[in-house]
Amino acid sequence: MSFPEIIVLVTAILLTITTAATPLLLAAIGELVVERSGVLNLGVEGMIVIGAVVAFVMAQITGNAYLGALFGMAAGCIFSLLFGFLTLTLVANQVATGLALTILGLGISSMIGENYVGQAGAKLEPIAIPLLSSIPLIGPLLFDQNILFYLSIFAVFGVSWFLFKTRLGLQLRAIGDSHGSAHALGISVIKTRYLAVMFGGACAGLAGAQLSLVYTPQWIENMSAGRGWIALALVVFASWRPLRVLAGAYLFGAVTIGQLHAQALGFGIPSQLLSALPYLATIVVLVIISRNKRLTLMNTPASLGQSFVPDR
Amino acid sequence: MTNLETGQDHCLLEVRGITKVFGELRANDAIDLEINSSEIHALLGENGAGKSTLVKMLFGSLEPTSGQILWKGNPVTIASPGQARALGIGMVFQHFSLFEALTVAENIALSMDQNVSIEGIAEQAAVLSREYGLPLDPHAHVADLSVGERQRIEIVRTLLQNPELIILDEPTSVLTPQEADKLFETLEKIRAEGRSVLYISHRLEEVQRICDRATVLRHGKLTGACDPRAETPASLARMMVGSDVKSVSNKGGKISDNILIEANKLSAPARTPFAVELKDIDLTVRAGEIIGIAGVAGNGQSELFDVLSGEETVASADDVRICGSSVGRLGISARRLLGAGFVPEERHGHAAVSSMSLSQNMVLARHRSDADTFLTGGPLKIIRYAAVREASERIIKEMDVRMSGVDPEAESLSGGNLQKYIVGRELDRQPSVLIVNQPTWGVDAGAASRIRQALIDLAESGSAVVVISQDLDEIFEVATSIAVINEGTLSAVEPASQMTLERIGLLMGGIHGEDTDMEASHAH
Secondary structure, eight states: OOHHHHHHHHHHHHHHHHHHHHHHHHHHHHHHHHHHTTOOOTTHHHHHHHHHHHHHHHHHHHSOHHHHHHHHHHHHHHHHHHHHIIIIISOOOHHHHHHHHHHHHHHHHHHHTGGGBTOOOOOOOOEEOTTGGGSTTHHHHHSEEOHHHHHHHHHHHHHHHHHHHSHHHHHHHHHHHOHHHHHHTTOOHHHHHHHHHHHHHHHHHHHHHHIIIIISSSBOTTTTTTHHHHHHHHHHHTTTOHHHHHHHHHHHHHHHHHHHHHHHHTOSSOHHHHHHHHHHHHHHHHHHHTOOHHHHHHHSOTTTTOOOOOOO | OOOOOTTOTTEEEEEEEEEEEETTEEEEEEEEEEEESSOEEEEEOOTTSSHHHHHHHHTTSSOOSEEEEEETTEEEOOOSHHHHHHHTEEEEOSSOOOOTTSBHHHHHHHTSOTTSOHHHHHHHHHHHHHHTTOOOOTTSBGGGSOHHHHHHHHHHHHHHTOOSEEEEESGGGGSOHHHHHHHHHHHHHHHHTTOEEEEEESOHHHHHHHOSEEEEEETTEEEEEEOGGGSOHHHHHHHHHSSOOOOOOOOOOOOOSOEEEEEEEEEEOOSSTTSOOEEEEEEEEETTOEEEEEOOTTSSHHHHHHHHHTSSOOSOGGGEEETTEEOTTOOHHHHHHTTEEEEOSOTBTTTBOTTSBHHHHHHHHHTTTTHHHHBOSSSSOOBOHHHHHHHHHHHHHHHTOOOSSSSOBGGGSOHHHHHHHHHHHHHTTOOSEEEEESTTTTOOHHHHHHHHHHHHHHHHTTOEEEEEOSOHHHHHHHOSEEEEEETTEEOOOEEGGGOOHHHHHHHHTTOOSSOOOGGGGGOO
């Protein structure tokens, strides 16, 4: 193989990695904001799959993949409002409600998408950024991508900036640390949590849109395939820190693609073991980087999963 | 009670007939209160008298059931803490409303106007804290700070809002005497600026020292308004408690040479990042002795209790000895079998299971040490409820535990009565060693004096007792010798008769020599 050929091959492999990592990153960064506000939404899987089906169906109906993605995002957001209403307004148990949301999402999505299974659909095409996209290797990888890739990277830095540099971000972290104290200071706990939950839903919806408009541009039942759970795990193992979520999502994506190639090449390693590798590798690496107990404790939202009822 | 002084034009805050009902309980029943400008006004009352409920309504975190609040003569509804702040009311909470994971500046920023940057606030806070003599590092994480430092944040945060009325809820309960002095200076400075302070306390000396007027509550009702300087501590106590509190008699029994509790160079690493590491603790307690261990909260008291009681074991068995046996590697039940009794700090969830009855709680604590009495032999170890009930009734009678019904759940008892039962449960065994942590925290004065007397009586009968407490009055009342715990290190044990409040205060601040510069100890 000549050098240019190697470059092309490497670029192709790296591109598949970004495609595998983007939905995880989108869903995880949204859930990170939700959990930082002290809410545990286990319904990520359900919101992703709803986002996927709505994005695909609306793209088919309107003939525009961008409109499809927008609808997917809105669907995830609206679906998360159901979770918000149950857990924040009616003070239902967050764990049970989140699980129910996942089951409900999988069911509803199958129903909505029934007539669209297997149809070839519209695709979100890459948008090349002038000049930058012509840089070898980096260009096609980072600057000739679809809009959801750009959004996912932007979301990581945007969320990081929001949480640690803005007042609203500070309030959100304060609510996650101690909702009682935050309420005593006059911060609106419920309102902020609603906004966080909706942001998480919108991100999960976009993650779904990425699956049905970029990853495999068609609708397949249960196409979220457990990514919502991986996103949830990524948030915890990344100690609720945005840049670590980025690292975790890409590591997971890389090992997933790597083990697929290894399976194809047939190294004689049992395929079940290879399939388990991404999960193992991600957990091991994130556990190792979060071994600083003090720092982890500092970043863990102390009121995570607890319902808030102001005593009046 | 009618209000005849409405004509007074300096009245900053007036409360008329405010009432708060929680279910069956009238936590506040038609309370009147008047606070003038440039006044330090005391709100006195025992635990559970309704002080906190009243101030929560003033600060908008609770909604009154009925009654009226007037601010500068105008009726107002205070629906939220934000509204209270907008009026000019600031509050320093008893249970800190701080965020441990955030920095000092971030904590302060959260309660400030939207348009000030966090950096700007850090600067303001540093300047203001120096001005009032409450030094703070704005970039430190709250989790790393001592309780006294945390209180400073609360005060600085409240001052930065420039309130006209500052409410302080039991502010000195977590301070060393020297830190408290500093706080009083700050309060006098605030008064001199024309602002007012509502000072909540059950410590009479403090109130007499700094307050201009006092309002006294008992069982949710107003029992009087007075000038505390014109009263005696006894007359104030009567207003608070409703009857004279029996004082504790401490004859001081004979101390033998028989060492019952021993810790030798006892060290234990911190179990969590926020816990305290115990360093080289030496402690010997002889039969007949009560050692009081003083210290500001969070300096290793619970860690020390855990290693002495066996809740946490230590590396070497010889590090802790009870009644002559090396017990460092033994658990609680094994130590109880040697004749030790333990009363941990938290009543609910630690000393007692809230939802279980008193007698069941007793079996949980004593199922090993009193297996012969409470359990039948054989592999199933069936509980003999007749024997259990008999013992439980004996404890209830002995300690004068007041409750409703026969053998009620632990959670239905008031804090004081449950604590009397828990202490009684241990005393009933006549333990030769008793270790108690904060025995009268949040307990009313009557129950507290009953518990203290019981501890003294136990020591006089020849047991060794360790009392870990933040309440210095309690320590002086019961202890024959005193040591101070500070950042996991225990000072040398000294006879109580030779200890002064000032010396304890210095030890609590971590100063063992003659150096009286308090701040040096905080610069870490």
